[in-house]
Structure formats: C-alpha cells, structure tokens
Amino acid sequence: MSLRSPLSRVLGSGSAKEGTDHWWMQRVTAVALLIIGLWFLVSIASLADYDRAELYRWAGYPFHAVMLILASITLAWHSTLGVQVIVEDYVHGPLLKVSALLLNKFLHVFLAAAAVLAVLKIALGDSL
Amino acid sequence: MSNAERPISPHLTVYRWPITMTLSILHRMTGFALSVGLVAFVVWLEAIAWDVIPYATFYEVSHSALGQIALLGWLFSFFFHLCNGVRHLIWDSGRLFEKSQAIASSWLIIISAVVLTTCYWLLV
Numbered sequence: 489m490s491l492r493s494p495l496s497r498v499l500g501s502g503s504a505k506e507g508t509d510h511w512w513m514q515r516v517t518a519v520a521l522l523i524i525g526l527w528f529l530v531s532i533a534s535l536a537d538y539d540r541a542e543l544y545r546w547a548g549y550p551f552h553a554v555m556l557i558l559a560s561i562t563l564a565w566h567s568t569l570g571v572q573v574i575v576e577d578y579v580h581g582p583l584l585k586v587s588a589l590l591l592n593k594f595l596h597v598f599l600a601a602a603a604v605l606a607v608l609k610i611a612l613g614d615s616l
Numbered sequence: 617m618s619n620a621e622r623p624i625s626p627h628l629t630v631y632r633w634p635i636t637m638t639l640s641i642l643h644r645m646t647g648f649a650l651s652v653g654l655v656a657f658v659v660w661l662e663a664i665a666w667d668v669i670p671y672a673t674f675y676e677v678s679h680s681a682l683g684q685i686a687l688l689g690w691l692f693s694f695f696f697h698l699c700n701g702v703r704h705l706i707w708d709s710g711r712l713f714e715k716s717q718a719i720a721s722s723w724l725i726i727i728s729a730v731v732l733t734t735c736y737w738l739l740v
Contacts, residue, residue: 515708518701525698533740540671543664556661567651574648603658606665 510569517566524559531555544616553611560603568596635722643700646693653690691736696729 490497499507531552535542546552575588628637663674677683703721706712712721 515705518705522698522702525694529694529736533736538675540664540667540675543671547661547664560658560661563654563657567654570644570647571651574644599654599658603661606658606661609665 510572514566514569517562517569520558520562521566524555524562527555528559541616544610547607547610548615550611553607556607557604560607561600564596564600564603568593571596634719636718639700639722639725642696643704646697646700649689649693650697653693656686656690688733688737692729692733695732695736696725699725699728699732 531546535546547556571592572589575585575592579585579588631637659669660674663669663671678687703712703725712718
C-alpha cells in the first residue's frame with residue numbers, strides 16, 4: 489500500500505514531467521490575450537497620425553503602459569508555447585530539436601524583456 | 617520483411633480533405649505568423665522608445681506595399697486565430713464536437729475572420 493495521496497501521484501506526471509502545465513497555461517494566456525488583443529486594436533484605432541510623438545504619448549499613459557507590458561509578456565509566453573509545439577512536431581534529431589527548443593525560449597524571453605524595457609522607458613523617462 | 621498487405625493505420629492522406637482540416641492547419645500557420653508578428657511588434661515598441669531603429673524608417677516600411685500586405689496578413693491571422701481559439705476553448709468544455717457543428721462553426725469562423733479583418737482594415 490502506498491502512503492502517497494492520489495493527488496501527489498498525478499502531480500507532475502506526463503512524459504515531460506510537467507503535468508498539464510503547458511496545456512493549461514496556453515489556455516490562460518489565450519483568454520488573457522483575447523482581452524489584451526481587443527483592447528490593443530480598439531485603443532490603437534483611436535489614434536490619428538501614428539507618428540512617433542503621438543505613439544510616445546499614447547504608450548506613456550499609465551494604463552496603456554501597463555497593458556503594453558502585460559501584452560508583451562503574455563504574447564511572448566503564448567508564442568513560446570505555440571512555437572514549442574511546432575518545433576516538437578517538425579524538428580527531428582535530438583541535438584537539433586533541443587537546440588531549437590532552447591533558442592525558442594531564449595528568443596521569446598529576450599523579446600519580452602526588450603519590450604518591457606521599451607515601455608518602461610516611455611512611461612518613466614522624459615517626455616519626447 | 618515488408619508486407620504490403622499488412623493493415624496500416626489510417627493517416628491524413630487517406631481522408632477526403634474536410635474543411636475542419638483546413639482550419640486546423642490554418643490555426644497553426646496563423647499562430648506562427650503571429651509569432652513572427654511579435655518580433656515586428658517589439659521592433660515597433662523599440663522604435664517608439666528609442667528611435668535607434670528610426671521610427672521614420674519603420675513608418676516608411678510599414679506603409680510600403682510589402683509592409684501593408686504583411687500588416688493585412690497579421691490582422692487576418694489575429695482575427696482568425698482569435699475566432700478559432702475561442703472555438704478551441706469551447707471544445708475544451710466538451711461542446712460543439714458533432715460533425716455538423718464542427719463544419720458549421722468552421723465556416724462561421726472563416727466568414728467572421730474575413731468580415732472582421734475587412735471592417736477593421738477599412739475603418740482604421
């Protein structure tokens with residue numbers, strides 16, 4: 489007889505030892521992006537000229553800056569999960585596959601960090 | 617060793633191509649297109665923030681014929697991925713799995729994505 493609870497036995501199961509994390513986070517970020525994406529399209533549609541000065545002011549509003557940071561992180565997260573599945577399906581050979589998966593993660597984290605820094609600069613730095 | 621008579625498991629190629637398969641592969645293709653779009657999105661933010669990649673250049677490229685085609689493609693990809701994504705969430709709840717429902721919702725998604733893309737493109 490095992491003393492482990494049924495819950496502890498299923499936690500972290502699956503071939504990648506991550507349980508349902510990939511699946512679940514894909515759904516969570518999907519719902520978040522549904523909201524963020526529609527906000528972005530509506531908000532960006534209200535602009536007039538799309539020149540740098542106007543966009544700088546727009547992105548600098550605290551609410552917009554917060555939404556842009558959330559957008560960057562959530563997009564990168566959702567995109568990593570999606571590209572990971574594509575790599576797993578189409579890239580073969582252990583070395584090539586692992587390299588592609590690592591590159592996928594690194595590139596997405598880099599993109600997210602760069603985007604967050606850009607938004608912080610706009611929101612906290614001097615006005616243009 | 618090989619025995620041609622041996623039964624093989626059915627694969628994609630033995631089926632007549634149904635609309636649901638088009639939606640399935642389009643979901644993946646638009647998703648990947650949007651991942652590429654994420655790079656453009658970040659470059660756009662960098663251009664606004666620092667002007668290192670001059671915003672004027674970014675503006676010019678995005679207003680060229682090629683840039684406009686890319687933007688239109690990303691817009692369609694966004695709406696398609698969004699609509700089909702919502703169907704995936706509904707599928708997760710166990711609904712809409714009947715063959716007739718899957719086919720009907722497929723067409724609804726294609727029409728919605730095209731209409732939304734057209735409306736947004738013309739309005740903005």
